Amino acid sequence: MTPSVNVHQWQQGQVIDLTIDDLSNSGDGVGRWQDRVVFVANTVPGDKLQVRLTRVKPTYGYGKQLNLLEASPDRIRPACIVADKCGGCHWQAVAYPRQLQAKELQIESALQRIGGFESIPMQPILGTTQPLGYRNKVTYPLARGSEGTVKAGYYRQGTHQIVNLNQCPIQHETLNPLLVSAKVAIQERGWSLYNEKKHQGRLRHLGLRIGQHTGQALLTLVTTGYLPDIKEQADQWLSEHTDLVGVCLNINPERTNRVFGDETRCLAGQPYLEEVFLGLRLHIQSTTFFQVNTVQAEKLVKSILAQLDLQGNETVIDAYCGIGTLSLPLAQRSQRCIGIEVQAEAVAQARQNAALNGLHNTDFFAGAVEHLLLEVSTQQSAPIDVAVLDPPRKGCDRNVLEALVKITPGRIVYMSCNPATLARDLKILCSRGYTLNRVQPADFFPQTAHVECVAFLEKV
Known part of the structure; x- marks a missing residue:
């Protein structure tokens, strides 16, 4: 020693x-x-x-x-043999109750330190009974090992060195055999793998996605261009795996850290999987944003709906609406729900999902929220009663917050995966006529330091 x-x-x-x-x-x-x-x-x-x-x-x-x-009394044996190397998880050695406590403190600290809130109306965090096997989507970078074998996995902490995986305890168990099958096929086909330093090679990432409640899976290869025999291999995967409903090819030729490119082709089967979310049927494509923890997302949306207690005569606007994950449950309980989303493809899917569920009291607009929010809201015949925000980690553009203040919805629901930017934006809104009356954390990402949170504000 x-x-x-x-x-x-x-x-x-x-x-x-x-x-x-x-x-x-x-x-x-x-x-x-x-x-x-x-x-x-x-x-x-x-x-x-x-x-x-x-x-x-x-x-x-x-x-x-x-x-x-x-050793701490809260130290446990990690479920993963490479937990101390892989950058995918931080807290596999931490007992789950202690993880929840740390996440509550993280939110409370951000609201006090950044938001300046002294009294925080925070509810107990919504934990899960399934802290492993919850991820419905994974995207693995690919590389060659020292012996020429195919490696797929998360990056080692603080590096771009891939920790090779054949299974992952936090992803849905159905995805494990798909991961192995894909690596074997890539090896046998001899497809070239992308080198990010030299910007050479074809195959960049392997994407896997599953419907938690339906069991339908998608496999997506991200490449810089065409792969020989890819259609033959796609058909083979589809015949070998009964859970697999589609194989897609995403083209990303750019020198970028962005995983997906702008073009996705369906090689075999269908370009989407079907999922059931709070009783609603959703079509989810391989590059679509959808919360990675379906069960916890349902739990949090139920909490939002219970808190709002919509009476059926409200007009609701859902900024950053994606494919309608929150818009559609809101539409079931309101007179009208309007969604705004920057990705045109997600807006098209939101419209399809609304039609799929017979919801005709919805409108979806494609464009940046900071550009469309005020325009879309003022075009409505009725005032906006509730505004829902679910921005990316960077939080809301200042113009979005200014537009909200002009629209003056009676209530605002702000959903965030970043306590720091949430606290920053809540401070602005509460300085412009709103009061914070409830904060509801939820654990969407067990074994990691990430936490989801919803804040409820009301017009003073």
């Missing part, structure tokens, strides 16, 4: 004893040493460690665990 250094030094390479007290928003364990904060990956609150400092700043630093001196 390396001896600890018990002197008042603060330098890279120094070895210290550290107790982990908390979990950071990025997933690292957090300890304090001589009034400085130290972040250590793959640790659990309550762990007592011997740590080597790998990077230091005046008030904080990063360390690497050398020895676990005393």
Whole structure:
């Protein structure tokens, strides 16, 4: 065992004893040493460690665990054998109740520190009985191993080195054999794999998606161009896997970190899977955004509907509506529901899903929310009673918030996967005539530091 250094030094390479007290928003364990904060990956609150400092700043630093001196009562055995290497999960060693506690604190801290809220009307987080096997969609980068074998998996923490997987405990179990089958076929076909540094090779990513309630699956290959024998292989996959309803090819020739390109072709079967969400039938394509945790998404939407308690005479606008995941349940309970979404393809799917469920009191518009929100709202014959927001992680454009203030809906529902930008935007809205009367967290992403949250605001 390396001896600890018990002197008042603060330098890279120094070895210290550290107790982990908390979990950071990025997933690292957090300890304090001589009034400085130290972040250590793959640790659990309550762990007592011997740590080597790998990077230091005046008030904080990063360390690497050398020895676990005393394990936390909240430390458990990870379900995955590569949990300490793979960047897909942060908290597989953390007992699930402790994960939920950390996520509640993350939201509370952001609302206090960034939003300036002193009294937070926060409800207990909506946890899950299924903290493993919940992901309905995965997208794996591909690479060649040292022996020429095909590797598929998540990146090693802090790198672009792929940790090879043949199964993943957080993805739906039906996707595991599809992952293995795809890797074997890619190897046998000899398709070239993309090298991001040289911008050479064809095959970039493997995408898998499943309907949690229907069991229908899609397989998508992301390439820079055509692959030889791809149609033959697509037909073979479809015949070998009874759960597979479609095989797609997405073309992304650009030098970019963006996974999907603009063009998707269906090679075999159908270009969508069917899912049932809160009793509604949805068609979901391979590149469509849909929450990765179907069961938890249903639980949170039920909570939203219960809190709104719509009476059937309201006009509701759903900004960032996607394929209508929230718009359609709202339309069932309101007089009219209007959706806005920047992706034209998602808007087309939203319209199809509305027709599929016989909902004719909906309108969907394609375009940026910051450009369309005010225009679409003022065109309605009735005032907007409820505005629903579900923006990307960066939060709402300031113009969106300004438009909301002009529209003056009686109630605003803000759904977010980023507590920091949620707190920032709530602070603006509450300075412009709204009050925060309920915050409902939900755990969509067990084993990770990510958390979903819905805030309910009312016009003063």
